Amino acid sequence: MTTTAGEARPAGPGRQRLHEAALRLFSEHGVSGTSLQMIADEVGVTKAAVYYHYRTKDELVVGVVAPFLDRVSDVVEAARARRGRRAQVEVLLEGLVDLIVDVRRLYVVAAVDPVIAHLQEHYPRMREIGDELRELLAGPDADAERRVAVVFFLSGLVGPLGDASCRDIPDEDLRRMLLGTGRRSLLPRRASRA
Amino acid sequence: MTTTAGEARPAGPGRQRLHEAALRLFSEHGVSGTSLQMIADEVGVTKAAVYYHYRTKDELVVGVVAPFLDRVSDVVEAARARRGRRAQVEVLLEGLVDLIVDVRRLYVVAAVDPVIAHLQEHYPRMREIGDELRELLAGPDADAERRVAVVFFLSGLVGPLGDASCRDIPDEDLRRMLLGTGRRSLLPRRASRA
DNA sequence: GTCTATAATGCGATAGAC
DNA sequence: GTCTATCGCATTATAGAC
Incomplete structure (x- = not known):
């Protein structure tokens, strides 16, 4: 693992509160629909305070997603x-579900926001990670149907x-459901287990 | 079926070209990331020409999605x-897949854009259609896992x-793949056909 | 690290000519 | 039905005081 962002300022408590506020707003209004104001x-500070931590809005977005x-x-x-495709997919499935249930909003924004998609052109590592994930999930020589x-x-x-209808499901339950539904849609035949 | 939008002007060729251009941009930059300019x-006209067809940006968005x-x-x-749950789900599955493959961009925008989500508060019918679809797909007395x-x-x-990796798949192929994958994730056991 | 103040630009929207 | 011109405001971003 290498760290993703080249950031201009040291991380601190202010930075963390900024991330949380930004992410909450991004997930509700989208990145474009969220202004620095x-x-x-x-957070309860001024715009200029935000610009102390990040030089541009794009860098803030990258800082949140990195x-x-x-x-x-x-x-x-x-x-x-x-070793072995089946084991690899299993690790990906469980690891990914664990991760995204832990950071629900972050996955929603990172996965669908058009601004994130466009940022991938300037920050190639963003695209690479997604590509690697898809490639490893699909396996070598995957046909269109598998992709x-x-x-x-x-x-x-x-x-x-x-x-909204799923927001009140406890993490543990949601993890189990997503694992089950995910396995059904990813693994060709017969695969549930608890 | 009742028509959705209360629109201020008669539909015409200008309106149609506006819809297509707006939708293309919405799907690439999101609604918030797309300006009237x-x-x-x-389209090759001025902002004022757009305002002849729609009084606000929100009404344009509704006009595109309606x-x-x-x-x-x-x-x-x-x-x-x-009659019969199984038959109902089958009609929904096939009808929906046919529809959204036909209007790819439109489904992406309507399904995930935060502006659309917020517009549902002012245009209740938008929310109702989604709710009915989910309810009919889940069936009566659906538990959390089913939802x-x-x-x-x-x-x-x-x-x-x-x-991007799926954009060059022909409509016919994509329809078949989505039907298969959809059935696997929606119908509990053994269900493919063709 | 945070502030006030401000520059430069773009936004949604309106008025009125043609 | 489309245009030019403009209004008022929000936006990203900067400069400089504290």
């Missing part, structure tokens, strides 16, 4: 260390994490 | 006309429609 108001990407990267590495199943799975996780 | 430029909602509503009605599976399915459809 809204974030500053949420820790998540590092954790995804860790899961991918852990899966790579396993569709993988993208379907990754996109399917977004709904239960973001939807 | 960008839309006007894409035809899609009507078609979803038609699918729901068609499913309601069937998660339904939301997972609806959200999963977004990925293959929007993702």
Whole structure:
């Protein structure tokens, strides 16, 4: 694991509160729909205070998403260390579900926001991690149908994490449900287990 | 089916070109990330010309999404006309997959854009159609696990429609793949066919 | 580390000519 | 039905005091 962001200022408690406020607003209004003023108001500081920590809005967005990407990267590495496709997919499935249930909002934003998608052009590592994840999930020489199943799975996780009707499901329950539903959509035949 | 939008001007060729340009930009930059100027430029007119057709940006967004909602509503009605849960789900599955493959971009925007989500507060019919769809898919007395599976399915459809790696798959192939993957994630056991 | 103040630009929206 | 021109405001971002 290598750290993702080249950041201009040392991390601190102010930085952490900024991330939390920004993420909450990003997940509700989208990145484009969230202004630096809204974030500053949420934290209770001024816009200029935000600009002390990040030089541009883009860098703030990257700063918010980077820790998540590092954790995804860790899961991918852990899966790579396993031998056998089945075991690798199993590590990816459990690791990813654990991770995203822990950081619900972060996955929703990182997975679907168009601003994130465009940032991948300037921060290649963002795209690389996603590509590696999809590639390892699909396996070598995957046909179009398999790739569709993988993208379907990754996109399917977004709904239960973001939807209002699922927001009150406890983490432990949601983890179990997503694992079951995920296995059904990813693994060809017969695969549930508890 | 009742028509969704209360619109200020008669529909015409100008209106249609506006919808197409707006939708293309919405799907690439999100609704918030798309300005009326960008839309006007894409069509080759001025901002003021856009304001002849719609009084606000919100009304334009509703105008773009409304035809899609009507078609979803038609699918729901068609499913309601069937007797038996299994048959209803089958009609929903096939009808929905047919529909969204036909209007890929429209489903991606309508399903995930935060602006659309917030518009549902002012246009209750938008929310109602989604609620009816989810309810009919989940069935009566659905438990949390079933609701998660339904939301997972609806959200999963977004990925293959929007993702770059799937964009060159022909409609016919994509339809077949989504039907298969969808059935696996929605119907408890053994269900493929063709 | 946070503030006030401000610059420069773009936004949604309106008025009125053609 | 489309245009030019403009209003008022919010936006990202900077400069400099404390």
